[in-house]
Amino acid sequence: MTKGARTVGRPAAEAVYEHIRDAVVDGGLLPGDKLVQEQLAAELGVSRTPVREALTALSREGLVRAVHGSGYVVSELSDEDITEVSQVRERLETMALELACGRLTGLQRVRVEAAIEEMVEADPADAALQFDLNRRFHQAIIAPCPNQFLLSTIDQLWDHPVNRRITRSYIKGDDDVTTMIKEHRELLQASLDGDPDRLLALATEHIRAGYDHALATESRSK
Structure with a gap:
């Protein structure tokens, strides 16, 4: 996944959401890939809070799923x-x-x-x-x-x-x-x-x- 999310002029969670969403849709992130909040925050230059909010929104849409004790992974298309x-x-x-x-x-x-x-x-x-x-x-x-x-x-x-x-x-x-x-x-x-x-x-x-x-x-x- 390309590093860096454009957060200027809009909420960081929105920018992070769009960045991860597009990576999943475009195939930059594949089914089963792990999404670790700390790692994503460091890569995208934001705190963990917008990453957590973005992953929650993506989970509601079915693009990622929470795995107990392991954060999130990219969902397969069912x-x-x-x-x-x-x-x-x-x-x-x-x-x-x-x-x-x-x-x-x-x-x-x-x-x-x-x-x-x-x-x-x-x-x-x-x-x-x-x-x-x-x-x-x-x-x-x-x-x-x-x-x-x-x-x-x-x-x-x-x-x-x-x-x-x-x-x-x-x-x-x-x-x-x-x-x-x-x-x-x-x-x-x-x-x-x-x-x-x-x-x-x-x-x-x-x-x-x-x-x-x-x-x-x-x-x-x-």
């Missing part, structure tokens, strides 16, 4: 984690897609297409960038949805560290990115055609395939 997030995202996103179907403006279409083309040009091995482009596509294609509360809730789901960790886990290289690009283009075409039945069928298959891939990846790593 099948339950992946299944629960998949179910919620599928329901919310297909609802938004149905409401947005056939309603893309010219500018919104350009944004969707730009996200696809940037994914084509980006390094398929750059999981962080591919995650951002994947998120941008999915946010752009539901942009016409008139239910702002629904859109806000989906944004919160994308921001949730467990979902970020899951989504990053199934972007592994050329084949995965090529498949994703193909499916994104099919989703866009169905939306442009104003075909909600096809759009929802494609979206359901697309989302389930990604999380099934995550389940298979986690099973192999255990």
Whole structure:
């Protein structure tokens, strides 16, 4: 894990939380890695108090877990984690897609297409960038949805560290990115055609395939 947390201008616990969270999500910290408060405090240049607060928050989110007498360790992604997030995202996103179907403006279409083309040009091995482009596509294609509360809730789901960790886990290289690009283009075409039945069928298959891939990846790593 990279040393040093940026604490200037904001609470130290928030900076430490974000630093550890990003290390877990990005793979800098792996399942089973020990997180010792004294060591983290020294590495990040803070006292033990913000480290303790950050680890407590991360524990509530399921990214780390307390081990009696041994501090904290990075949690493994459980099948339950992946299944629960998949179910919620599928329901919310297909609802938004149905409401947005056939309603893309010219500018919104350009944004969707730009996200696809940037994914084509980006390094398929750059999981962080591919995650951002994947998120941008999915946010752009539901942009016409008139239910702002629904859109806000989906944004919160994308921001949730467990979902970020899951989504990053199934972007592994050329084949995965090529498949994703193909499916994104099919989703866009169905939306442009104003075909909600096809759009929802494609979206359901697309989302389930990604999380099934995550389940298979986690099973192999255990």
